[in-house]
Amino acid sequence: DTGVSQDPRHKITKRGQNVTFRCDPISEHNRLYWYRQTLGQGPEFLTYFQNEAQLEKSRLLSDRFSAERPKGSFSTLEIQRTEQGDSAMYLCASSSNTGTHNEKLFFGSGTQLSVL
């Protein structure tokens, strides 16, 4: 069990560019979440997958954002035409025992995005 890994750890980009982040969940975890965290705030839910199905998307997720989990394992989060307001830490989490009180989320270290 290597934990949830996210790549890259840091990304600096210019406004208007596209960026893509990757999350590798803990092996065999069927649920995968994306959260966004800005300075001084708690994580905000963006979207989640149950296996390869994207079950819910937050209203925070504009049409410039897209997430995929094609084989039910790793996931990617793409932001098109980045804006300065997209600067944040993007966190990924995975879990098993979903839907039970034993569900436990394991978080990755996040990808810190800076849009110049």
Add this chain to the structure above:
Amino acid sequence: AQSVTQLGSHVSVSEGALVLLRCNYSSSVPPYLFWYVQYPNQGLQLLLKYTSAATLVKGINGFEAEFKKSETSFHLTKPSAHMSDAAEYFCAVRNQGGKLIFGQGTELSVKP
């Protein structure tokens, strides 16, 4: 809709002093409540969770939290602070869809 409110964005204590981080929740159904800790440049780590089995919940690193329905509170405590406890702490509630809804966080500083 479920939500949590953390009172105090920054708490400072002396090493060896009591740690008290406050969290109040809002929920129309019996809540599942959590405390997470985030150390610099690291992901969130679960400290403890309340799932209605017992009102006093013990977690890792000597932390515990008490669920008080009458006060809609789930405050986090530790009898004696260590320097290594300095971090950001987040209270969270699981909503009916299964998502975690986080509070704004409380930064804990520990003075020597």
